[in-house]
Amino acid sequence: MKVRRGPRSGLPVVVAIHSRALGPAAGGIRLRRYPDWRDGLVDALRLSEAMTAKNAAAGLDFGGGKTVIALGPGTELTPSLREAALLDVGELIESFGGTYFGGPDVGTGPADMVVVRRATSRVFCLPPEHGGTGSSSIPTALGVFAALRAGARHVFGSAELTGRTVVVSGLGSVGALVAQHVAAAGARVVVSDVDPAKRASGYEWVDPEKALRTPADIVVPAAVGGVLSAELVPELSAPLVVGPANNQLTSEAVADELAARGIVWVPDFIASAGGAVYTLLREVEGVPHEEANARVEAIGATVSAVLDAARDKGTTPLREARARVAARLS
Ligand code: PHE
Structure with missing residues (x-):
């Protein structure tokens, strides 16, 4: 450092x-x-x-x-x-x-x-x-959307979002694009942001301090980290939490508390890898756009594998995701 x-x-x-x-x-x-x-x-x-963890779990040599x-x-x-x-x-x-x-x-x-x-x-x-590939927010949001659909398939038995309520907490450059994806897929979208001017986005609005506790099918932490704490877990209503914010948990133990309440949490370093995957493959390895995008979409398969393993072994998604990181680093 x-x-x-x-x-x-x-x-x-x-x-x-x-x-x-x-x-x-x-x-x-x-x-x-x-x-x-x-x-x-x-x-x-x-x-x-x-x-x-993000780069290792995504299979990147970085x-x-x-x-x-x-x-x-x-x-x-x-x-x-x-x-x-x-x-x-x-x-x-x-x-x-x-x-x-x-x-x-x-x-x-x-x-x-x-x-x-x-x-x-x-x-x-x-x-x-x-000479660059531009904003990493676009592939990051694409990867989050793939992770969200895989999570929905795991939790609800279907990736179909019509009729589902999705709360996007944080309308920054990634959150705004995730909101667009889920809205286009037919979900009812509720958003929040610390900047009240974002109310003009036209989506249903909830105040930021209430966002993650809003009754919903899926909540998407898309702002800064440290938002999922032991105090918050009992107040969550959504059975699925998946989003791009880095370091969402205030401590690793929160993953156990989420699991104990039957809430499926997709590890942030898996869900948010799209920007790194796309950018590093394109700019370092010269992989074409379509192929890099396919690698971003493959985050969905990783999420399914992690969630299935956690369910089958009675562990947590975090533990399974960490095991993948450890396997690559050893
Ligand atoms: N900063 C983004 C992330 O946290 C995207 C990024 C990844 C940018 C790797 C550059 C290199 O994933």
């Missing part, structure tokens, strides 16, 4: 590498406000670990890493501060000499990667006109 006060921006920037056992570390660049910059550091460490730019509570993010921070990050990534590759994450997108690219070539998801 390297921590710097960015020489241009003055902002704390962190690059955390969790594992390079399967190849160079890969993971996005998160730009987020934290109460204390050390919260950003802890987030980078935990997110880098989640990337190790390790896990993550970058965090920690914006303080009172700091205004002007365009020039943003540019300075992205150049600081690019320089820090470059100092890893190819052992870590960055990409977009919460708070950043393809246009930001063009700025990072001025300081390092080790960055993915540039816009197509700059």
